[in-house]
Amino acid sequence: MAAQRKTNTSGIKAQSGLKDVAARAGIGIATASSVLNNSRTNTRVSQATRERVLAAAKELRYHPNALARALTGQPTKTLGVLFGLERATVAVANPYAFTVLQGIIGAAAESGYNVMFYTEPWHNAAVSAGLLRDRRTDGVLLISVPTDADVVPSLVELGLPVVGVSSSCDRYGVPSVDVDNAAGARIATEHLLQLGHRRIAHLKGDDALESANHRHDAFCGTLATVGLIEDEAYALHGSFEAESGFSRTIELLALPYPPTAIFAANDTLAQAAIDAARQRGISVPNQLSIVGFDDIPLASHLTPPLTTVRQPLLEIGAEASRLLINLLQGKDVPAQTCLFQPELVVRGSTAPPVD
Amino acid sequence: MAAQRKTNTSGIKAQSGLKDVAARAGIGIATASSVLNNSRTNTRVSQATRERVLAAAKELRYHPNALARALTGQPTKTLGVLFGLERATVAVANPYAFTVLQGIIGAAAESGYNVMFYTEPWHNAAVSAGLLRDRRTDGVLLISVPTDADVVPSLVELGLPVVGVSSSCDRYGVPSVDVDNAAGARIATEHLLQLGHRRIAHLKGDDALESANHRHDAFCGTLATVGLIEDEAYALHGSFEAESGFSRTIELLALPYPPTAIFAANDTLAQAAIDAARQRGISVPNQLSIVGFDDIPLASHLTPPLTTVRQPLLEIGAEASRLLINLLQGKDVPAQTCLFQPELVVRGSTAPPVD
DNA sequence: CTGAAAGCGCTTACAG
DNA sequence: CTGAAAGCGCTTACAG
Numbered sequence: 001m002a003a004q005r006k007t008n009t010s011g012i013k014a015q016s017g018l019k020d021v022a023a024r025a026g027i028g029i030a031t032a033s034s035v036l037n038n039s040r041t042n043t044r045v046s047q048a049t050r051e052r053v054l055a056a057a058k059e060l061r062y063h064p065n066a067l068a069r070a071l072t073g074q075p076t077k078t079l080g081v082l083f084g085l086e087r088a089t090v091a092v093a094n095p096y097a098f099t100v101l102q103g104i105i106g107a108a109a110e111s112g113y114n115v116m117f118y119t120e121p122w123h124n125a126a127v128s129a130g131l132l133r134d135r136r137t138d139g140v141l142l143i144s145v146p147t148d149a150d151v152v153p154s155l156v157e158l159g160l161p162v163v164g165v166s167s168s169c170d171r172y173g174v175p176s177v178d179v180d181n182a183a184g185a186r187i188a189t190e191h192l193l194q195l196g197h198r199r200i201a202h203l204k205g206d207d208a209l210e211s212a213n214h215r216h217d218a219f220c221g222t223l224a225t226v227g228l229i230e231d232e233a234y235a236l237h238g239s240f241e242a243e244s245g246f247s248r249t250i251e252l253l254a255l256p257y258p259p260t261a262i263f264a265a266n267d268t269l270a271q272a273a274i275d276a277a278r279q280r281g282i283s284v285p286n287q288l289s290i291v292g293f294d295d296i297p298l299a300s301h302l303t304p305p306l307t308t309v310r311q312p313l314l315e316i317g318a319e320a321s322r323l324l325i326n327l328l329q330g331k332d333v334p335a336q337t338c339l340f341q342p343e344l345v346v347r348g349s350t351a352p353p354v355d
Numbered sequence: 356m357a358a359q360r361k362t363n364t365s366g367i368k369a370q371s372g373l374k375d376v377a378a379r380a381g382i383g384i385a386t387a388s389s390v391l392n393n394s395r396t397n398t399r400v401s402q403a404t405r406e407r408v409l410a411a412a413k414e415l416r417y418h419p420n421a422l423a424r425a426l427t428g429q430p431t432k433t434l435g436v437l438f439g440l441e442r443a444t445v446a447v448a449n450p451y452a453f454t455v456l457q458g459i460i461g462a463a464a465e466s467g468y469n470v471m472f473y474t475e476p477w478h479n480a481a482v483s484a485g486l487l488r489d490r491r492t493d494g495v496l497l498i499s500v501p502t503d504a505d506v507v508p509s510l511v512e513l514g515l516p517v518v519g520v521s522s523s524c525d526r527y528g529v530p531s532v533d534v535d536n537a538a539g540a541r542i543a544t545e546h547l548l549q550l551g552h553r554r555i556a557h558l559k560g561d562d563a564l565e566s567a568n569h570r571h572d573a574f575c576g577t578l579a580t581v582g583l584i585e586d587e588a589y590a591l592h593g594s595f596e597a598e599s600g601f602s603r604t605i606e607l608l609a610l611p612y613p614p615t616a617i618f619a620a621n622d623t624l625a626q627a628a629i630d631a632a633r634q635r636g637i638s639v640p641n642q643l644s645i646v647g648f649d650d651i652p653l654a655s656h657l658t659p660p661l662t663t664v665r666q667p668l669l670e671i672g673a674e675a676s677r678l679l680i681n682l683l684q685g686k687d688v689p690a691q692t693c694l695f696q697p698e699l700v701v702r703g704s705t706a707p708p709v710d
Numbered sequence: 711c712t713g714a715a716a717g718c719g720c721t722t723a724c725a726g
Numbered sequence: 727c728t729g730a731a732a733g734c735g736c737t738t739a740c741a742g
Contacts, residue, residue, distance in 0.1 A: 015488065015513055017735060028713040033737060046711060066489035068735035071422045071718045076491075078471070098453065109474035116433070116471050119464035133370065134421035135719090136431075136491070158370055301656025372719060383729040388721060401727060423719035426734045490735090 016060040024056035025049070032056075036064070070135065078114045079104070079324060080137035082128060084144040084167075084209075095296040096266065096313065097143065100165060103317020104141060111325050113138075129154040139324045141165060146208040163324040165316060167210050168337035175327070177320045177338040179311035181211050184342035185218035185263070188291045188309050191344055192261045193226055196352045197289060201234035201252050201259035203245055203269045212240070215265050215293065234259055245272030253280050253288075260288065260353040267292035267299050270306055274349065285351035295345055304348030311342050371415040379411035380404070387411075391419070425490065433469045434459070434679060435492035439477045439499040439522075439564075450651040451621065451668065452498060455520060458672020459496060466680050468493075477504070484509040494679045496520055501563040518679040520671060522565050523692035530682070532675045532693040534666035536566050539697035540573035540618070543646045543664050546699055547616045548581055551707045552644060556589035556607050556614035558600055558624045567595070570620050570648065589614055600627030608635050608643075615643065615708040622647035622654050625661055629704065640706035650700055659703030666697050 022032040027049055035045055035053040056062075070076045081104060083097055101117075108115050120131050129151045132140050139161035145152060152172045155162050162169070164176030192200050202219045205212030220230050233255055238244030245264060249272065252259055264270035270292030274284055282288050284304060292299060295310035319338060327333045377387040382404060390400055390408040411417075425431045436459060438452055456472075463470050475486050484506045487495050494516035500507060507527045510517050517524070519531030547555050557574045560567030575585050588610055593599030600619060604627065607614055619625035625647030632639050639645055639659060647654060650665035674693060682688045 018737095019735080022713095029735090030714080030737080031712055034712095037737080039737085044711070049711080061485075063485035063488055065426075065735050066491050067422050067426045068718085069737075071420075071426060071720090071735080072737045073718070074737075078491075098457065102453065105472060105474060109476075112474075114471060114473050114475075116469060117460055118469050119460060119467075120469075130416075130418035133418055136421050136433075297653060298656065301653065373721095374719080377729095384719090385721080385730080386728055389728095392721080394721085399727070404727080420719050423734085424721075426719080426736090427721045428734070429721075 016062050017065070018062070020060055021053065021056045021062045024060060025052040027053065036062075075138045075328065076136060077112060078116050078137050079108050079321060080116045080118055080132055080140040082118045082120075082132065082140060082142055084142065084146050084149065095268075095298065096294055099296065099313040100143060100317035100320075103314040103319075104321045105317075106314070107318035107321035108325070111321075113321070113325060129158075133158050133160055138328050139163070141320050141324055142167075142169070144209060144211075145169065146206075147210050147213075161324060161327045163320050163327065164337075165320045170336050173335045175323050175333050175335050175338070177316050177323065177340070178211070179316065179342050180339045181214035182218035182221075184293060184309040184311065185215040186222045187342065187344045188263045188293065189219050189222035191307070191346070191350065192263060192289060192291060193222070195261070195289065195350060197259075197261040198228065198353075199231065199257060199259045200228075200261045200263060202230065203248055203262060203264040203273060204235075204237065205240040205265040205269070207237060209240070212265055219263060231257075231259075233257075240266050240268060242268050242272040245269035246276045249273040249276035250280065253277065253282060258288075261290070261350070262288065263291045263293075265293055267294045267296045267306060267308055270308065270349070271298070271302060274302060274304075274306075285349050287354060289350040289353070291350055293342075299345075300347065302349070307347045307350040308345055309342045310345045312340050316340055371417050372420070373417070375415055376408065376411045376417045379415060380407040382408065391417075430493045430683065431491060432467060433471050433492050434463050434676060435471045435473055435487055435495040437473045437475075437477060437483060437487065437495060437497055439497065439501050439504065450623070450653065451649055454651065454668040455498060455672035455675075458669040458674075459676045460672075461669070462673035462676035463680070466676075468676070468680060477501070477506075484513075488513050488515055493683050494518070496675050496679055497522070497524070499564060499566075500524065501561075502565050502568075516679060516682045518675050518682065519692075520675045525691050528690045530678050530688050530690050530693070532671050532678065532695070533566070534671065534697050535694045536569035537573035537576075539648060539664040539666065540570040541577045542697065542699045543618050543648065544574050544577035546662070546701070546705065547618060547644060547646060548577070550616070550644065550705060552614075552616040553583065553708075554586065554612060554614045555583075555616045555618060557585065558603055558617055558619040558628060559590075559592065560595040560620040560624070562592060564595070567620055574618060586612075586614075588612075595621050595623060597623050597627040600624035601631045604628040604631035605635065608632065608637060613643075616645070616705070617643065618646045618648075620648055622649045622651045622661060622663055625663065625704070626653070626657060629657060629659075629661075640704050642709060644705040644708070646705055648697075654700075655702065657704070662702045662705040663700055664697045665700045667695050671695055 018029050018032055022029040032053050035050050105115050116137050141163055143165040145164055145167040152169055156172050162174045166178050169176040204216045236248045238248050262273050264273055270290050273290050277284050277288050284290055292306050292308035295308045299306040299308050323333055373384050373387055377384040387408050390405050460470050471492050496518055498520040500522040507524055511527050517529045521533050524531040559571045591603045593603050617628050619628055625645050628645050629639055632643050637643050647661050647663035650663045654661040654663050678688055
């Protein structure tokens with residue numbers, strides 16, 4: 001027996017199915033389905049039938065059940081998004097992550113895709129991979145994949161289309177998009193060097209993130225260019241989080257030979273460094289120059305306005321969406337990292353050293 | 356014939372189903388299902404069987420197909436989100452909308468719900484309602500519902516749980532959450548009045564949005580309190596968008612008796628007003644005071660820092676999520692608007708009038 | 711041109 | 727304690 005359905009005053013079922021449409025049109029559901037989906041293009045459906053089906057669907061306010069449709073193998077027209085690294089709530093409070101999401105959603109919208117945000121925290125690779133293969137999504141965007149995560153290969157094995165963001169996944173045969181971290185770190189470091197700084201510290205991001213390591217390597221490489229090496233006392237480990245930036249800066253400033261400039265691996269860290277300097281009574285940029293990375297919206301509004309390396313977060317997110325959509329549409333997408341070029345934005349937080 | 360499945364080197368199907376698990380455990384799928392879901396709690400399953408099923412599931416890396424499960428009537432554990440008013444891409448570039456989304460995602464995460472962002476633009480009510488009833492989502496959060504939209508009743512009719520955000524939907528029997536727009540507009544206007552302003556203009560938001568109308572009404576009501584009425588010449592119509600704020604401010608400043616203060620219906624409008632004033636060589640707050648509404652992150656970083664009415668966007672989004680989740684869990688949620696109290700944040704964009 | 715049937719992968723009564 | 731069967735709402739070959 002069919003379950004009771006809600007009916008409104010007009011006597012039309014609130015939720016009518018294909019069966020209802022077919023019945024009202026006086027035909028079978030297979031035909032109704034093909035009319036509604038415009039399939040059976042060669043072996044046509046009679047004009048009369050077609051019209052009756054369309055009319056019935058309209059009258060009944062028919063809308064297909066996406067679940068049932070997807071279960072038969074149809075695409076869901078939905079992109080999944082999972083942030084690596086942090087708890088979802090934190091990730092979402094993170095301007096970097098949120099701007100990328102914005103780009104993702106924007107580009108997805110342009111191609112008629114919806115976006116499913118998986119809130120399960122990342123750090124459980126087994127769970128994450130399981131979630132993502134729940135078939136609700138045609139493919140997945142993985143943001144800030146920790147280098148030690150095994151989710152990517154696990155997803156690839158399942159044949160789920162994946163695109164990585166802010167991390168290169170080419171070793172898994174997965175396309176990804178990222179900023180050229182090395183180039184970004186280089187221009188930041190060169191800027192400081194050209195200003196005349198020699199005692200430069202780098203506030204590194206999470207060791208587990210490729211971007212953090214690439215930026216750090218390029219920082220060291222650029223120092224080497226002028227015969228400098230990273231001061232061991234400056235090489236404090238931490239994360240991309242503000243607290244870490246604050247405490248490390250406090251430590252750096254307490255050193256016998258404190259740095260005259262800091263290159264922070266992201267703007268959040270840079271902002272924290274500014275705060276720490278202020279608390280120590282150190283003036284930025286007069287006594288301490290600071291360069292960030294990302295150029296989040298707040299960067300230009302800090303006091304002083306932050307000199308930083310801009311990465312096009314919106315475009316990065318958008319491009320990731322596009323790559324994934326291309327993949328889903330069967331287009332050939334090379335499994336390589338699409339690198340966006342960063343740009344140095346010089347504002348008020350950097351100046352020549354005092355002596 | 357069963358379709359070919361991908362197999363990896365270990366010979367385990369990449370995507371194994373309940374059937375595979377049951378086969379490996381040597382039992383039927385019904386039992387496998389009940390073990391995996393921990394159902395049949397009273398009429399127990401033998402310990403031995405239970406263990407075999409669990410082991411098989413683990414070995415095969417079984418993960419349920421969410422589609423199939425949902426099709427049988429199980430909850431999808433997913434909240435749908437749809438923004439009213441603007442194109443999705445625009446909505447997403449909008450700090451207001453994005454902060455609310457942040458709150459939504461955060462609270463959803465706490466209860467184990469995922470969030471599905473529907474990118475289809477709102478303005479097509481028929482389509483929107485159709486989309487939302489695709490059963491992929493247990494309920495829907497409707498943000499900034501235009502007052503002329505018929506989507507809400509249409510959804511209600513379908514029995515789809517709905518919660519409105521930044522718009523009161525109680526007339527449809529739907530709970531919603533919003534800031535107390537009238538109170539917000541009142542404290543903003545009173546602030547200006549107390550400063551001594553008498554020629555005050557209001558930059559109204561979209562006429563189709565309840566929030567815009569409520570703020571405008573309360574603005575007029577507060578003026579009336581001291582025997583003032585809104586100057587007809589100041590009552591320019593427009594939207595919540597920056598361009599509209601800019602052009603209207605330019606118009607206002609060109610008036611024979613320009614306002615000495617502007618209360619903008621949101622911070623984006625206020626920011627645009629500041630820009631317009633600057634372009635006209637009018638100093639804020641010396642020659643023109645400006646109050647905003649929202650307190651988006653940028654507000655405190657503008658030049659001058661914006662005096663504005665703070666609404667707790669994160670909490671509003673979070674509370675909306677919670678209400679919807681309560682609804683989904685069968686709890687009793689009254690169909691009324693949960694109002695958050697706004698707070699005046701006095702910063703640098705307001706001062707007494709010159710004369 | 712059209713429809714009955716099988717199948718997508720699950721869960722839920724209902725019989726054993 | 728356990729399993730065969732029906733059903734969720736669709737689509738897709740396959741027969742008429």
